[in-house]
Amino acid sequence: MWSCGKTRSHVCRESRAEDSGHSPTSCEENEKQEPSSPKQGDFSDPVYKEIAVANGTINRMNSDQLRAKCAELKLDTRGVKDVLKKRLKSYYKRQKLMHSAAANGNIDVYFDYICVVDYEATCEENNPPDYLHEIIEFPMVLIDTHTLEIVDSFQEYVKPVVNPQLSEFCVKLTGITQKTVDEAETFHQVLKRAVSWLQEKELGTKYKYTFLTDGSWDMGKFLHTQCKLSCIRYPLFARKWINIRKSYGNFYKVPRTQTKLICMLENLGMQYDGRPHCGLDDSCNIARIAIHMLKDGCELRVNECLHSGEPRSVPISAPIEGAPAPQTPKKRN
Structure with missing residues (x-):
């Protein structure tokens, strides 16, 4: 099995208020939603x-x-x-x-690949209400659902523009240096390379795939805000995703307080591997949880989407469909 290497530079994620962070010591609230197996047939069988x-x-x-x-x-x-x-x-x-x-003859797998994303963003120790978070690390970890292995990863750092100077809190929290982001490219350029990486994998064309995140913030907050700041149209392929916290809570029947990243790992008998607040390491650990859930029989389904700029739950009755093929990002007028 491919193992995630440790990065030499680390970036930060905000300490998300109201239990909505990716930190191993904070937890995002997850809505209750009963899972169902498709094509189960009559339960009198x-x-x-x-x-x-x-x-x-x-x-x-x-x-x-x-x-x-x-x-x-x-x-x-x-x-x-x-x-x-x-x-x-x-x-x-x-x-x-x-x-x-x-x-x-009905055996099938929903997705051939699941792409785990866990962005890191600029932050302050006490973020003001109007603070604009900019993505400064763009990691992706690819899970093969047939072999149940991590097969590849993508990672690039991003230069913030609105708040180019990282806060002392961000530096202390993650160990990132100002030099790392200063030497990075803008989000538009990094997103183009991320799309190329997805296209090279033939995702959305030859293979069915979807995205998976640890909570709602990555797509619903960070990516949405960043696309607006960069004057880029929000990518269609990222409009729906699996919120693993919801999936985990529903599958193992545990309260939302047990859906923190560190709690999920510990309840499954695992420990965090790597450095917390490193996007790639976080993504790898989230992928380990997803693989464990698949092995335990969980049918990971898309359960959230972006609607009018806000994350919304996807009903379990919605048809199962993969993300569309990624397209080169387009500028907004």
């Missing part, structure tokens, strides 16, 4: 009765029994009790439904 019986047995197991059963099935034995229960339930459900789907 005997296969669902078998699943219900298996779920009842799992619910009666203690932690040691759950780990023993996971080990027997060669599943990951890490995680808290509720995670282990969900893992086993998902395993049995997936096995039963896969056998049923295989008989009807």
Whole structure:
């Protein structure tokens, strides 16, 4: 499996107020939304009765029994009790439904690739209400949903224009130097190269894909604000995404306070790898969570979109569709 290397320069993300940050010590609120499996068919089908019986047995197991059963099935034995229960339930459900789907030729994967994005932006220790956050790190981590591996990554730094001088808080928080952003190119140039990277992967043309973020801010706040500042039309391919905090909370049935990045990792029996507030390292850790959820049987679906400049929830009844092929960014009039 490809492993994320550590960057030598680090950039910052704002300390997001009201539990809406990417920091391993802060948490964004996630809306409750029940997941559903597409094409599940009639729940009176005997296969669902078998699943219900298996779920009842799992619910009666203690932690040691759950780990023993996971080990027997060669599943990951890490995680808290509720995670282990969900893992086993998902395993049995997936096995039963896969056998049923295989008989009807219905096995499919929503997306061939999931692209994890976790921008870093300029910030102050106490951001004023009218503060304009500018993206200063643009990272992407690509997950192959068939092999369940990280297969590639993209990372570039961006020169801020409105607030070209990084705050002392930002420097202290992340270790970024002013020299790093001073030598970087503008957002328009970096976005063009990011689009080229996505195009080289044939995403949206040969392969189905979508974006995944840790919360609503990356697309709904940072990218939207940056495009306005750079007089660029908001890219169509970034209008819908997976908010992993919502997906995690719904799948493992945990409160939103347990959907912080560090909490998700710890509940899955993992530790943060790298340096917090480094966009590439954050993206890699988010990707690790996504892969773990896919292995546990989670059907990661698009659950948020940008509507009138604001992030909105996508209903679970919405049709499943991948992001459109990325196009070269266009200037706004």
